[in-house]
Amino acid sequence: MFSFIVSRLLQALPVMLVVSFISFAMFAYVGDPVAIMLGQDFTEAQRQALVQELGLDKPFFVQFLTFLGNAIQGEFGLSYRLSRPVAELIAERAPATLELALCAAIIAMAVGVPMGVYTGLYRNSWLSRIFLTFSLIGVSLPTFLIGILLILVFSVWLGWLPSFGRGDVVRLGWWSTGLLTWSGIKALILPAITLGLFQLTLIMRLVRSEMMEVLRTDYIKFARARGLPNRAVHFGHALKNTLVPVITIAGLQLGAIIAFAIVTETVFQWPGMGLLFIQSVGAADIPVMAAYLMMIAAVFVSINLIVDLLYYAVDPRLRIGRGRGH
Amino acid sequence: MIRRLFLVAAALLAVAGAAEARTVRWAASGDPNTMDPHSQNVGTVTMVLQQIYDALIARNQRLGLEPGLALSWSQVEPTRWRFMLRQGVKFHEGEDFTADDVVFSITRSLQPTSNFGIFVDTIDHAEAVDRHTVDIVTKAPDPILPNKLASVYMMSRSWSERHNATRPQNTRQREEMHTVRNTNGTGAYRLQSREPDVRTVLVRNNDWWGWADASNNGNVTEVVFRPIASDATRVAALLSGEIDFVMDPPLQDLNRLRQAGNTRVLEGPEVRTLFIAMDVGRDELLYSDVRGRNPLRDVRVRRALYQAIDIQAIHRTTMRGQSVVTGTLFPEQVNGYVREEDVRLPYDQARARAQLAEAGYPNGFEITLDCSNNRYINDEQICQAIAAMWTRVGVRTRLNAMPLAPFFAKIQRDDSSIYMLGWGVPTLDALYSFQSLLATRNGAQGDGIWNFGRYSNPQMDVLVQRMKTETGEARQAAIRDALRLYREDVPHIPVHHQMIPWAMRSNISMPHMANNQPYFRWTTVN
């Protein structure tokens, strides 16, 4: 178990290195930071001074190591746009995005998995057909359009739910949560649905096809031949085997949710990292972009690690042999 | 007995009701990017800071000058103005407001890192005469200094020194100073909390000196400002009652907001004029297919472009009536406005083509119109319409619309052939426009600093000089002549004065202000 985690962490290392390299390249070379900082009127002496101050005259790998060292300590410099430490900005926004993403993921899983199981088991029932039609429309609707339509219906026409922002938040140490106030929960509903819907349909389709695949296997036939009740066959044997690939994809989807949060946060003016990122892209705020990239990479790497651990828990075949034969 | 209890309860409720929080939830598309009062001279910053900070001189609801932190002022010498300060004023954190703070604030806004040079460019220095008297010495006589000082906010010296903020935040060097997120003013509202891009909360300062004055009849106890960049979301939030006041509702939604029943729209002009400025300095345009010459230097070409614009169509369709079509540089609220000079060249496509042919461009030419897409009301749409109109007379126009920051950066690099700009006049005096936009850029502070087309006309320069120094009728005459010249020489193509509709819940009443600044001291919530 321990060596498994260590080996996974070792595999994550190159990923983080590559990503930090890209971040560093962006930081150092894209759009010439010296020119950006100096503006238009500057003397050569000023330029040299700034170059030295930023350490841009040092050899490439020294700069990279410095960047890396700073990054590990969460030091990404000041935002060009807001004149505040980037790490602070991201730490402020992270709870909003993570809460949104988590709720969206929970919605996607809690609804998507049962729907997928149902449609996989009862392929030809009318409810399955409705679910399938719904899922196809779901994957064909762009997220932003869903958000706009939800706002139109639930905020403007019906006036039930807020159309933007996070509502009232409660501070718990450095974490700010909207889940403890009624207005915060109301504000979360529409964005979470918007964000979760696409993933929901994806997960549903995935579970369905995996379920159908598993139902065709010999061990399911054999389970039936042993006279096990349908409930045991479907939910004991079929579902558990379906879960293995579903966990992977669901893990990857959590990453996708965090990324797609950019769109949702834009539509709902949700004060999270995605909105920060889009505003930074607009203002060419490279330090924020670089930090966001690193931070997202770190999140994804952790998600992958967790997925691997779950795998390990679900699939006994991994616990001894090397092969993940499937 | 029971009846009496009821009465008591009712009375208690009434008292509680009177004391209850009256909150205005306010939204606009942009968020202030600093809380430093001398760093960024931008509307989005000022709209918040002017609730918190006071200037020596205040403005009334018609934008006229009124006593602010100074009770009275006079020009004791041609280059020396004396200000008698209000006594007993305290900053939000308890410091007394004194002459020394005025000297400090003037000095601070004179620093190179300040973006407020245009308001203090003529000032040499300020000196405290006594604890409540200040003299401001100008380099040359400045007849409109009080107008300018209405935009310079007063800070506390001791507070600034304590927080290491004795000069304005340098946005270029990206420093984080205490003043980026903290304030300490003397104004009607205090900054209670600020989360950039998320929310800014102001609470009523009950100790404000102005509440004694009956004209400051506002009853707002709390202001929550939230930036909502998306037009649709902002309107949706107002319609659904999550927001009480939207400063920049999209024009297309005004009708709906008027008809919605619980919202209303305040309409009024802004002191801001949109025009198209052209590169008349270069010998060859940067973004054009004309080689070896610059068509825009030819007044006939400028007139042709002018007359190709169907301004009424823009007024009716693009602006939905929310604009005042103009042929001059500034609207009537500005000192120096002359109605006779506010006449447009008529819309006439045939004439436009003819003049292009006369100037040697019978087949037109190609050009790139630079335009912001988030600064003025419907700026990109206006530019699109103009590009189409020009293309129709043969000037094939490519539109390059971009956000505020890159747009300003681009034109400030003199990197544009033709661009649309909107110009507000905070001093409400003609000089502000002429000096910044049309004087030859000669390095003198203030002259031609926004003249990125490098228009240079000795006649105009002379007139600007006269505006700076002369007073009375002679000064007015100089302005009149400059306006005439502006019409004849076509350095700009005027578009319109912007109207700035404000939308709010019906239970809010506030005066519509032509400087596009809400004043919560005059705002009541029912």
Added chain:
Amino acid sequence: MSLLQVQNLRVEFPTRRGTLVALDDVSFEIAPGEVLGVVGESGAGKSMTGAAIIGLLEPPGRIAGGQVRLEGRRIDNLPYEELRRIRGRQIGAIFQDPLTTLNPLYTVGDQLAETMTTHLPIGPAEAKKRAVEWLELVGIPAAAQRVDSYPHEFSGGMRQRVVIALALCAEPKLVVADEPTTALDVSIQAQVIALLKNLAREKGTAMMLVTHDMGVIAETADRVAVMYAGRIIEIGAVREVVKNAAHPYSAGLMGSIPPISHRVERLQAIEGAMPRLSAIPPGCPYNPRCPFVFDRCRVERPELMPAKANRAACWLYAPEEAHRLQESGLA
């Protein structure tokens, strides 16, 4: 009374190119404790017969006619839930490939216990105890420890032993064993077959042993049914069919059966190939390949009729065709 009666069973597969008849008029019986071998080439319908009996035909396949009776009770038209109670409890099943038959995510003990608690009135603790006993019974060494192992921790042969335990653990009266040794290594086939045979005899379980391995049949079965193109073409006591096959196809098939220990080829090659289900010729389905074919074979379909000591579906054994039988030399 026989344990299992299959009467005129017909299984169809509707497809885009018309309905395929996978089993046509299949009838046979199995007595309690009897082992019936079912042989034939792949695609002859052997496995299909087994699947139809336990009610697990793959859709869109369906029983289109005939009956299946277990102890006289008709089971082919039972509701799913009632049939489910019969599966495992009354009729056990063994599949071909032990590698894929066991659920990889559950321990073998769990799978055994699950089967027993489903069908027998015992609690989990008792089920666990019996699971160990069953593993011992099927010859898994150190059963007490291996009961908590996952299927991938066993070799193929060991897994098939587990499968046998699973099929028998609820003590059914009949086991349908569908090619139980085909996927196994030749060296352990004999052991597994022996185990199966002994266990069946010990528990008095009847067995329908589907295989295309004549050697297995010869050593295990009491009676044997030969299938061809979805039909039974000959059925009889194993000794008779092997030694003295009546149907020309069976006769060809039984040409030589080497002893089980050193077998090279499973079935003797017969000229030509079995027709596809979509192209079964009219009359006797074997007629294109039959060396003794005559006109009647191409037109009229033969029913099972007494032939030698067995019953065979061949016109040669029609009394009126006796002269042809003489000529053929099959007699």
Added chain:
Amino acid sequence: MKAFFDSDLWWSFTRSPVTMISALVAFICIAGAVLAPVLAPHNPFDLASLQLMDAFKPPAWGEEGDATYPLGTDDQGRDMLSAIMYGARVSLLVGFCAVIFSTTLGVVLGLLAGYLGGRTDAVLMRIADIQLTFPSILVALLVDGVVRAALPREVHDQIALFVVIFAIGISNWPQFARTVRGSTLVERNKEYVQAARVIGLRPLAIMRSHVLPNVMSPVLVIATLNLGFAILAEATLSFLGVGVPPTQPSLGTLIRIGNDFLFSGEWWITIFPGVALILMVLSVNLLGDWLRDALNPKLR
């Protein structure tokens, strides 16, 4: 041709009315887009033809509708029908090019990885793994952001279309590569490929003539399903304002513009492009679904 109409594919096609309808819709979308210069009543890119006074005309059947503009006009007097046709053109162009790009890249790298194995395989699949860790929309955003920051605005505007194609295309190749690699590994060990090796065919020739044809049907399925995704990705990028340049509005751009008019009664400016986008993606997805089921008999 006859072989095609006789095939299982055609048969399952004729059996599914939904598929036929979606094929028809997809065909109309593609035809309308490709033939836009011929079919569209107006040319929305021709600035000289725009009449500002004709702006905000409702669809022809509305009260103030104008038969010249069947689906009404936008804020600049642009004919919505023409704008949608031209917009679909851009959307489809980006979608197709991005899919072709990622297919080519993915197939080539997948073949190489699967056929050559060893170190090549390990490196390529590691890269694919890393990239798969990142959601494709984020990869596209980042690529676009980096290019945007690295290039001057004018240059960027000129190549913006290619940037978007590249950004969306590069974000999707691992899917193809993995599938192709898997199939290649299976094919490689088959007898005919081994035989081809023995008779001395070069790896390239073997891959082209023996392995490639066998991996094409899963690739076709993924490509079809990816087309829908690519179109959506482009629309999303354009909606965020970082997609195609506004001078060549795609459906996403049109929706973004129309979004401003959602509450003001000029619903047709946003609804029609939105409907067009949904129809297009839905029909492509339905076709992809059908293709997957039809080419994968196990599922039937």
